Amino acid sequence: MRLTELLGAEVVDQAGQLAGRVHDVRLVQDGPLLAGGFGASLRLDGLIVGRRAVGARLGYDRRRMRGPLPVKLLFGWARHDGRYVAWDRVERLEDGRVLISGSADDLPVPEATS
Amino acid sequence: MAGRTMDAGLHLLDRQLIDCDGRLAGKVDDLELEPPEGGGPPTVTAILAGPGALSRRIGGRFGAWLEAIANRLRDGDDQKPARVSFGVVKRVGSAIELSVPRADLETNRLEAWTRDHLIGKLPGAGDAPD
Amino acid sequence: MKRLFSVALGILTAIGGFVDIGDIVANSETGARFGMSLAWVVVVGVIGICLFAEMAGRVATVSGRAVFDLVRERLGARVALVNLVASFFITFLTLAAEIGGVALAIELATSVNYLLWAPLVAVLVWLVIWRVKFDIMENAFGLAGLALIVAAVALWKLHPDWGGLLHGATHPVVPQGEGHPSWWFFAIALLGAAMTPYEVFFFSSGAVEEGWSRADLITNRMNVYIGFPLGGLLSLVLMASATLFLEPGGIEPGHLSQVALPTVLVLGKLGLAVLLVGFFAATFGAALETGLSCGYSIAQYFGFQWGKFVRPAEAPRFHLVTLVSVVAGAGLVLTTLDPITVTEYSIVLSAAALPLTYFPILVVANDPDYMGDKVNSRFTNALGSVYLLLLVVVAVVTIPLMILTKAGS
Numbered sequence: 001m002r003l004t005e006l007l008g009a010e011v012v013d014q015a016g017q018l019a020g021r022v023h024d025v026r027l028v029q030d031g032p033l034l035a036g037g038f039g040a041s042l043r044l045d046g047l048i049v050g051r052r053a054v055g056a057r058l059g060y061d062r063r064r065m066r067g068p069l070p071v072k073l074l075f076g077w078a079r080h081d082g083r084y085v086a087w088d089r090v091e092r093l094e095d096g097r098v099l100i101s102g103s104a105d106d107l108p109v110p111e112a113t114s
Numbered sequence: 115m116a117g118r119t120m121d122a123g124l125h126l127l128d129r130q131l132i133d134c135d136g137r138l139a140g141k142v143d144d145l146e147l148e149p150p151e152g153g154g155p156p157t158v159t160a161i162l163a164g165p166g167a168l169s170r171r172i173g174g175r176f177g178a179w180l181e182a183i184a185n186r187l188r189d190g191d192d193q194k195p196a197r198v199s200f201g202v203v204k205r206v207g208s209a210i211e212l213s214v215p216r217a218d219l220e221t222n223r224l225e226a227w228t229r230d231h232l233i234g235k236l237p238g239a240g241d242a243p244d
Numbered sequence: 245m246k247r248l249f250s251v252a253l254g255i256l257t258a259i260g261g262f263v264d265i266g267d268i269v270a271n272s273e274t275g276a277r278f279g280m281s282l283a284w285v286v287v288v289g290v291i292g293i294c295l296f297a298e299m300a301g302r303v304a305t306v307s308g309r310a311v312f313d314l315v316r317e318r319l320g321a322r323v324a325l326v327n328l329v330a331s332f333f334i335t336f337l338t339l340a341a342e343i344g345g346v347a348l349a350i351e352l353a354t355s356v357n358y359l360l361w362a363p364l365v366a367v368l369v370w371l372v373i374w375r376v377k378f379d380i381m382e383n384a385f386g387l388a389g390l391a392l393i394v395a396a397v398a399l400w401k402l403h404p405d406w407g408g409l410l411h412g413a414t415h416p417v418v419p420q421g422e423g424h425p426s427w428w429f430f431a432i433a434l435l436g437a438a439m440t441p442y443e444v445f446f447f448s449s450g451a452v453e454e455g456w457s458r459a460d461l462i463t464n465r466m467n468v469y470i471g472f473p474l475g476g477l478l479s480l481v482l483m484a485s486a487t488l489f490l491e492p493g494g495i496e497p498g499h500l501s502q503v504a505l506p507t508v509l510v511l512g513k514l515g516l517a518v519l520l521v522g523f524f525a526a527t528f529g530a531a532l533e534t535g536l537s538c539g540y541s542i543a544q545y546f547g548f549q550w551g552k553f554v555r556p557a558e559a560p561r562f563h564l565v566t567l568v569s570v571v572a573g574a575g576l577v578l579t580t581l582d583p584i585t586v587t588e589y590s591i592v593l594s595a596a597a598l599p600l601t602y603f604p605i606l607v608v609a610n611d612p613d614y615m616g617d618k619v620n621s622r623f624t625n626a627l628g629s630v631y632l633l634l635l636v637v638v639a640v641v642t643i644p645l646m647i648l649t650k651a652g653s
Contacts, residue, residue: 001156003122003145004170024124030117031157032150035201036213040117042158042200044147048121087155128316128324130309130547137558141316141547163547171321208307208613225548225561233560233567238375240557 001093011049011085011098019083019104020049026084026110047090047098048110050082084110120206122158130209131163131198131221139198139216143167146197158200161210163221166195196220254467255474257382260389262475263482264530265345266338266591268523269584270437271479272497274430275486278419280412283480285431289438290476292631294468296602299609299620299628300444301464304451307614311448312544314614315604327600328545332538334597335442336569337590339534340576343369344583345527348500353520359578366574369531370567378453378552385529391522396481398510402488409484429645429652432638433588436595438476442537444601449540453553461618498584535573539566588651596642598635606632 003025011019026048031041085107091099120126122145131139144162149155169181197220204213216222233239274282304310312331316324346365347358372381418427456464485506490497497503500523507515536552543550543562550562577583606628609620620628646652 001147002162002170003127003147007123025122026119027122027126027158028117028119031154032152034203036203038200038203038205041150042120043117043154044156044158045119123320128321130313130317137554138547138549143321168321168546172325173322208309228564229557229560233563234557236374236556238556240555242555243377243553 005093006047006098009093009096009098011047011100011104013100013102013104015103017104019085019100019107022047022049022098023082024048044087046084046086046110048082049085049107082110083107125206126158126161126210129206131161131212132209133212133214133216133219134204135215137216139212139219140164140221142210143171144195160200161198161203162195163198164196164224196223251463251466253383253387254463255471256390257386258467258471259386259474259478260392260525261382261386261529261533262472263389263392263478263526264338264437264440265341265527265583265587266437266440266594267479268345268482268500268503268526269497269587270430270434270591271482272486272490272503273588274434275483276490276494276496278422278427278430279487279491280409280483281416281419282427282431282434283413283483284416285434286438286476286479286483288634289435290473291627292435292635293439293443294472295624295627295631296439296444296605297447297472298465298468299605299624300448301451301456301468302461302618303605303609303614304448305456305461305464306458306616306618307608308452309614310452310540310544311445311601311605311608312541313547314608316545318604318607318611324545327604328541330597330600331441331445332541334590334593335445335534335537335541336573337576337586337593338440338442339531339538339569340573341583341587341590342527342531342534343570343573344577344586345500346524346531347577348583349520349523349527352500352504352523353517358583359580362574362577365528365531366570369528369535370570372532373535373552373566373570374556374563378450381532382450382529385525385532388525389522389529391518392478392526394511394515394518394522395485395507396478398507398515399481399485399488401510402506404484404488409487412487413480423649425645425649426652428641429592429649432595432642432645433591433652435638436591436593436598438479439598440591440594441597441601442534444605445537445540446533449536449544449551453551455553458618531570531573535566535570538569539563592642592646592651596639599632599639602628602635603632 006022006025009022011022013019024047026045027042028045029040029042031043033039034041085098085100089100089102091101093099126142126145129142131142133139140163142161142163144167145158146160146162147156148159150157165180165183169177171177172180198212202212202214203210205211217226271286300311303314307314312328315327319327343362343365344358347361350356350361350365351358418424451464482503486497486503489506489509490502495502504516504519507519539562540550542565543559548561549559551559556563576586606620606625608614610625612619
């Protein structure tokens with residue numbers, strides 16, 4: 001599968017409720033060891049879902065990111081409706097859609113990366 | 115043991131690829147994710163680069179047009195984009211450092227072609243900048 | 245001592261390199277129609293370019309990466325592509341304008357039609373890009389551009405009414421017989437000429453080309469903060485000359501010879517010769533910069549090797565793009581489209597596209613992952629935000645105003 005198949009996909013729960021669109025994919029470096037010098041491979045941990053992607057893309061999610069105040073306010077405000085879908089909750093992928101188990105209402109908030 | 119965490123879109127996508135000699139080798143246009151042999155969640159197995167991969171990111175009519183051009187350039191036999199196995203990645207920092215020279219990569223085809231057929235033929239092409 | 249020399253060289257190169265065909269045309273036309281009433285725009289433009297060039301240079305110096313490279317990382321492939329297409333188009337248009345400008349300067353010297361010179365100019369531009377070392381190229385044309393100071397000498401020798409000029413500059417009033425929309429349109433053109441996008445691409449890529457490190461940050465600042473304002477002063481000299489010689493007669497400078505008029509009248513043939521050297525160096529230098537910038541922007545978006553700091557065989561696609569751009573630029577000139585008109589469009593469209601270029605720089609310059617402890621100060625951010633707002637307003641207003649005033653006619 002390609003990353004672009006996940007990015008922008010709609011995330012829908014069993015009841016058909018829309019949780020948002022995937023705007024990033026969280027990876028954790030604890031997969032099987034790779035042949036080269038990189039170490040453990042990057043395992044797909046979960047999907048970051050929400051309605052607005054611009055602020056995160058620009059980096060304003062990160063705690064350390066500084067910025068001109070108006071820009072930071074504009075984009076910082078936009079990130080509050082993010083949700084995290086752990087990969088084990090993903091039932092299946094159809095074109096442009098991700099079907100998850102359970103309800104869209106009980107998704108946790110993603111942890112901010114440094 | 116907790117491994118390093120990163121967000122694919124933020125930390126990997128659109129990042130510069132730098133080969134072992136410090137030469138620029140393209141950008142991360144897409145990532146290939148596959149479940150490992152023994153089962154389990156998918157892992158990042160390769161970086162996809164070049165017009166064939168970029169066309170999906172851009173999407174729309176322009177992306178489709180770009181993909182058509184890319185397929186022409188690849189002699190039409192392979193519909194798949196150029197692939198850099200994640201095994202050759204040395205380090206992920208603000209750019210992605212590879213452990214091999216770019217000549218070894220599939221992504222280098224167009225660059226090599228341009229050098230061999232066009233720019234390389236001009237006098238002085240091989241001269242050091244000093 | 246060597247340090248002092250290199251700093252001085254940097255400043256002088258920045259002064260001589262500041263003026264290009266856009267500034268020559270914009271300042272002369274504005275002076276001829278509106279006197280000194282728009283001089284304040286040059287000041288606003290110079291402050292703006294200083295602010296963002298310093299930022300772009302600092303980003304490239306500290307992160308080792310040039311602007312467009314980081315634009316794609318921060319904005320994503322799709323948005324950055326829009327940015328690329330717009331910026332490339334405008335830089336290309338400016339390249340064609342500069343090639344035309346060089347040809348016009350040679351025409352002025354030889355009385356041989358500029359169209360015959362255009363292909364030769366393109367070949368020369370490309371040869372210099374191909375063979376001449378980056379810093380030699382920059383220094384040579386930057387220093388030779390200082391010959392334009394002869395225009396200031398001519399102005400001074402004239403003993404003009406300095407008080408009158410100053411009064412015009414400090415009282416921005418639309419002159420009799422001119423409309424407000426045209427006045428604002430020319431203001432936008434002047435701003436676009438002072439704050440050209442390619443300057444920023446070139447400056448940041450140049451920092452990487454010359455291998456600047458943190459130790460060079462102060463030199464970077466001095467080149468920018470001293471060199472650019474003095475370059476802006478040179479632009480104002482052209483505006484003042486046009487005010488004194490062309491405005492009274494209502495002459496609109498449609499030809500480079502009219503820009504040269506004051507210098508010829510005061511300093512004669514020798515003055516003209518020096519001025520032509522200056523015109524040639526300024527436009528040729530800018531043709532080199534825009535040609536390289538066409539290559540830089542495309543190569544940096546797609547991530548392939550760019551730069552003159554590697555052997556050409558190691559950056560083939562970069563050199564191909566540059567070559568094709570220079571040839572196509574000459575091609576545009578050969579369509580007999582008036583180079584002055586091409587220049588006018590390039591500066592106005594530049595003004596409209598400025599937010600696209602400057603917004604990503606502002607974001608990146610604040611990112612500690614790239615900049616470490618060299619992120620923007622609060623003051624820089626405040627000023628940068630104000631400018632960004634201004635540039636967005638300008639961008640929105642430009643096309644409607646252009647239609648309304650029929651491109652300032």
